[in-house]
Amino acid sequence: MTDSLVIIPTYNEKENVVTMLEAIMGLEFTFDVLIVDDGSPDGTAGLVKETAKKHPGRIYVLERKGKLGLGTAYIAGFKWALKKNYQFIFEMDCDFSHDPNDLIRLRIPCAEGGAGVTVGSRYVKDGGVVNWPFFRRFISKGASLYVNSILWLGVKDSTAGFVAYRREVLEAINLDAVTFIGYAFQIEMKYRAKRLGFKITEVPIRFCDRILGTSKMSLDIFNEAFLGVLKMRFLK
Numbered sequence: 683m684t685d686s687l688v689i690i691p692t693y694n695e696k697e698n699v700v701t702m703l704e705a706i707m708g709l710e711f712t713f714d715v716l717i718v719d720d721g722s723p724d725g726t727a728g729l730v731k732e733t734a735k736k737h738p739g740r741i742y743v744l745e746r747k748g749k750l751g752l753g754t755a756y757i758a759g760f761k762w763a764l765k766k767n768y769q770f771i772f773e774m775d776c777d778f779s780h781d782p783n784d785l786i787r788l789r790i791p792c793a794e795g796g797a798g799v800t801v802g803s804r805y806v807k808d809g810g811v812v813n814w815p816f817f818r819r820f821i822s823k824g825a826s827l828y829v830n831s832i833l834w835l836g837v838k839d840s841t842a843g844f845v846a847y848r849r850e851v852l853e854a855i856n857l858d859a860v861t862f863i864g865y866a867f868q869i870e871m872k873y874r875a876k877r878l879g880f881k882i883t884e885v886p887i888r889f890c891d892r893i894l895g896t897s898k899m900s901l902d903i904f905n906e907a908f909l910g911v912l913k914m915r916f917l918k
Contacts, residue, residue: 685769689759751863788846791883798880802844802887809886866910
């Protein structure tokens with residue numbers, strides 16, 4: 683059994699999920715994968731189960747009824763990972779906006795460099811985005827500047843969803859107290875980790891917009907993140 687688990691939330695990702703799983707299975711370092719599927723009507727969970735048969739003991743699926751939100755999917759995955767005694771737990775998207783080859787680089791600061799959290803960052807040297815229009819880049823980078831002006835987080839890509847956690851971080855955070863379920867969840871987890879004294883390291887990644895499937899971004903998710911940052915100043 684490996685010490686590293688990749689958690690991937692899915693909703694209607696039939697175009698990507700098998701290719702993503704096979705890409706992770708083919709990496710030089712061994713990662714297990716937990717798919718947290720929110721009742722995808724397109725049969726995503728079934729495809730995961732079929733792929734898992736080819737890789738016994740390495741691919742798992744946690745099926746939930748209904749679309750319950752990104753944050754709750756990760757919380758469920760974190761709790762599952764802690765029960766299974768994984769030492770390094772990763773978040774990533776299923777749509778190949780996050781390159782699975784970067785998982786190994788994300789693991790190194792947590793496993794060897796003393797970091798509690800590693801962030802795959804678009805906004806450090808050698809990081810970047812591909813296939814994004816100017817306005818989307820402006821909003822994304824502006825969001826991180828906004829977060830740092832309010833929370834003094836010190837993370838250049840505060841909304842990033844390609845993240846590695848050392849087990850001790852997730853054990854220290856009261857997961858049941860995590861408030862947000864959309865992209866504000868990503869900010870809140872980093873903020874809670876920093877307040878607990880854990881080191882956060884950023885490594886550069888190239889973020890590529892999805893080619894297949896449909897984006898899950900919405901105005902409600904954006905509003906939650908914008909207002910949520912103000913509320914985080916008062917987290918207990």
